[in-house]
Each structure stands twice: as structure tokens, then as C-alpha cells.
């Protein structure tokens with residue numbers, strides 16, 4: 110017996126269009142004042158357990174900058190009975206109260222699931238003044254950043270010599286966008302074998318949430334507890350400064366913690382030194398709060414090219430993006446854009462429906478882009494997307510687990526370097542040099558293949574093993 114939820118919006122959804130995707134500020138800065146009048150929505154369960162939700166969203170106080178968002182039909186197999194109505198998940202939604210953490214992590218606690226992990230530091234000792242300003246690209250002249258720059262230079266990983274992109278995406282950088290030697294994922298979806306973009310096993314979902322910790326993360330955590338699911342959280346260093354206890358709670362609850370930069374900038378637009386500062390400060394603040402350092406990173410917006418890849422790998426971070434099945438379709442729910450009024454909740458659930466059918470049809474598992482930054486993104490995840498995913502029998506795990514690795518293998522200090530050699534160790538055998546035209550020349554050492562063969566059964570290592578097998582046609586790039 111399947112429950113069916115169909116959502117029909119009789120009226121056009123009209124919400125104010127925010128001028129840009131404001132991705133940096135904490136949720137309460139970004140959230141608009143409530144101006145949306147919502148018609149009551151009705152939820153009716155019929156005898157056949159079909160659930161029908163009809164919601165309508167009335168126009169906001171229209172301005173000349175308003176836009177009409179198209180609405181979409183979708184069906185869900187299951188929803189959370191306590192979900193907020195879809196008609197309330199809109200730009201400018203009234204702020205819902207945040208729920209407190211179920212337990213404040215005690216300093217000195219040890220995550221029992223993670224052998225070898227040090228006791229939890231006391232978050233009260235965290236001094237924001239010891240870190241760069243929040244939500245800005247960190248300066249590069251500090252002793253810490255200078256040390257990380259030296260470490261990257263000494264890593265043996267050569268950084269491609271091409272210059273940073275300018276802001277404005279593909280159209281503002283036509284040459285870079287069409288240069289296969291840069292392998293710029295954001296424009297065209299190019300990946301290297303070292304990129305993690307899915308899970309190897311059919312029907313397995315490597316669950317991820319980005320941009321937190323934030324005000325409504327606690328609500329997501331308690332739902333995940335309730336349904337006994339674990340996730341990967343790609344956290345922004347600046348948000349860790351603001352919510353260290355939430356980060357500790359995620360970690361103690363057996364979620365995987367991963368790096369999502371310090372200021373959430375477009376990494377390909379930054380200099381090498383700035384990228385090093387973004388990743389270095391993020392690693393440091395996470396280690397200062399948890400006692401361990403993640404070994405995977407997600408580039409904000411998927412803005413990664415070979416220069417960003419090389420720097421990440423040199424800093425011990427394996428890039429993780431999300432699944433892309435065609436030039437026009439990536440597994441991005443679009444949830445981020447509800448808050449800004451750029452997409453409707455029906456649009457997100459329509460995207461979700463396309464994702465699950467494409468995910469079910471493919472041989473391998475998958476990774477989806479979702480966020481815990483906004484009230485709306487948490488409400489749609491806990492109320493609709495996760496219950497529906499569970500009903501579809503997806504096997505939902507953190508990324509490290511879907512790759513067949515242990516939780517220890519998610520952190521630099523605890524990783525079993527023999528069975529799961531960090532890319533830097535393998536890449537260290539390889540020298541990359543920039544040609545004058547900006548391409549990469551590879552000279553492969555001998556240890557790379559043997560190092561990766563030793564552990565080819567493991568996820569990350571498997572990616573490395575195939576990396577050495579396949580050169581991209583004509584370009585001599587090892588990634």
C-alpha cells in the first residue's frame with residue numbers, strides 16, 4: 110500500500126525576488142520579514158491511505174521586483190505526520206522557534222564510536238578573536254596562513270599555474286569554461302577520478318547537508334536521531350565559530366564532519382594563497398572544536414577546477430561534489446533557493462522526484478545537494494524529502510560509510526593510512542607542472558600505482574587507483 114501525496118497549487122505563487130543568492134550571512138540576516146499570507150492548507154487521509162495536500166500560497170505584497178514562480182506537481186510516497194504545511198515553506202516565512210540541543214555535549218566527552226578520538230575540547234575556550242573575521246576571505250599574511258602556504262609548497266603536489274577566474278560564472282570566464290585542462294566542474298561538470306561524486310552501491314545515498322551549523326540544524330539532528338540516520342555535514346568555518354556546540358553534537362551523534370571553506374566563496378576566483386587560507390582556517394576551527402580534522406571538502410557551489418583540486422589534495426582534503434547525470438541535471442534539490450524566493454517548495458519537491466527516479470535507475474548510488482542553513486531547507490528535508498526517501502528504501506549513510514570506509518577514515522588524525530592512503534601520499538609521487546598555456550604536464554612516479562593497488566577495495570583508494578589508470582584524452586592530467 111502506497112501513500113500518495115499530491116500537491117496542487119491553484120493560485121500562482123508570487124514571492125518577492127531577492128536580488129541575489131545571499132549565501133554568506135547567518136540565517137537570521139538573510140531571512141526576509143514575514144510578508145507572505147498563506148491560505149490554510151488541508152491534509153486529508155483517505156481510506157486508501159492516500160494523502161492529499163492542497164496548499165495555496167497567496168501573493169506577497171507585490172513589488173515591481175516580484176516574480177511569479179511556476180508551480181509543479183509531484184507525488185511523494187510518504188511525509189512526516191508532523192511536517193509543517195508546504196504552504197508555510199516559503200520565502201519570508203515566519204521564523205519558527207529553534208529547538209535546543211537534546212543534550213549539550215560535555216567537554217571531555219569521547220565519541221565512543223570513534224576509537225582513538227581525543228576528548229572533546231571545551232567550546233567555551235574558543236576565542237573568535239583568534240580567527241579571521243567571519244564570512245570574509247581570510248587574510249593571507251598571518252603566521253598560520255604563511256605556514257600552511259609553506260606546507261602546500263613542501264607537499265610535493267604542484268599547483269597548476271593558471272590564474273583565478275573572475276566572479277560571474279561561466280559567461281564571465283569563457284576561456285576557462287571551455288578549457289578541458291582546467292576541468293572546471295561548475296562550468297560543464299568536468300570531474301577527475303579523484304573527485305567523489307556518488308556512492309558506489311546501487312540505491313545507496315551518501316546523505317549530505319551544507320552551510321551549517323545554523324539555527325535550525327538542531328531540528329534536523331533530532332529528526333535524524335528519530336529515524337536513526339547519519340549524515341555528512343559540510344560545515345562553514347565561520348558558522349563553526351558561531352555554533353560550536355552544535356558541531357560537537359553532530360560529531361558525538363556519529364555524523365561525519367567535513368570542510369566547506371571559511372567564507373563560502375567561489376574558490377576558483379581566489380588566489381592559491383586565499384584558497385589555502387579558506388581551507389586551512391576551516392580545518393583549524395573544526396580541529397579546535399572537535400579535536401580531529403576532516404579529510405574531505407566540498408567546494409561551495411561546486412566551484413572547483415584543477416587548481417582548487419590540487420590545493421585541496423595537498424592539504425589532505427579529498428573533494429566531494431554531488432551527482433551529475435547530464436549537462437543540465439545535477440542532483441541539486443534547489444532547497445537553498447526557497448529562502449531567497451527563487452524557487453517554490455513545489456519546485457524543490459519536483460526536483461526531488463526527478464532525483465529519486467534517476468537515482469533508482471542508475472547502477473551506482475548517489476549524492477544530493479541539500480542544506481541545513483535555513484528553516485525552509487530543514488523543514489522540507491525533515492517533513493518531506495527524508496520520509497519519502499525512507500519509503501523508497503534507499504540505504505542512507507554518511508559519505509564515508511557509503512564508500513565502505515570506517516568513521517576513523519573520515520579524519521586525518523585517525524585515518525588508517527595503509528588501507529586508505531590520503532590522496533596527497535599518492536599524489537606526492539606525481540609532479541604536476543603548469544605549462545605556459547596553463548595545461549598540466551604529468552610525470553608519474555612509481556609508488557602511486559602500488560600504493561593504490563594495496564587498498565583498491567576501499568572507496569577513496571579505489572578512486573585513486575582508477576585515477577592512475579585513466580588519463581584524460583590528450584591532456585596528460587592525472588586527476
Ligand SMILES: *[C@@H]1O[C@H](CO)[C@@H](O)[C@H](O)[C@H]1NC(C)=O
Pocket residue numbers: 128172173174
Ligand atoms: C529592484 O531591484 C533592483 C536591483 O536589485 C533595484 O535597484 C531596484 O531599486 C528595485 N526596485 C524596486 C521597486 O524595489
Ligand SMILES: *[C@@H]1O[C@H](CO)[C@@H](O)[C@H](O)[C@H]1NC(C)=O
Pocket residue numbers: 170
Ligand atoms: C506593501 O508594503 C508596503 C511597505 O511594507 C506598505 O506600505 C503597503 O501598504 C503594502 N501594500 C499592500 C497592498 O499591502
Ligand SMILES: *[C@@H]1O[C@H](CO)[C@@H](O)[C@H](O)[C@H]1NC(C)=O
Pocket residue numbers: 437438439463464466467470
Ligand atoms: C531524470 O531527471 C530529469 C530532469 O533532471 C528528468 O527530465 C527525467 O525524466 C528523469 N529521469 C527519470 C528516469 O525520471
Ligand SMILES: *[C@@H]1O[C@H](CO)[C@@H](O)[C@H](O)[C@H]1NC(C)=O
Pocket residue numbers: 521522523524525526
Ligand atoms: C595518518 O597520517 C596522518 C598524517 O597525514 C597522521 O596524523 C595520522 O596519525 C596517521 N594515522 C594513523 C592511524 O597513524
Ligand SMILES: [Zn+2]
Pocket residue numbers: 319320369373409410
Ligand atoms: Zn554551500
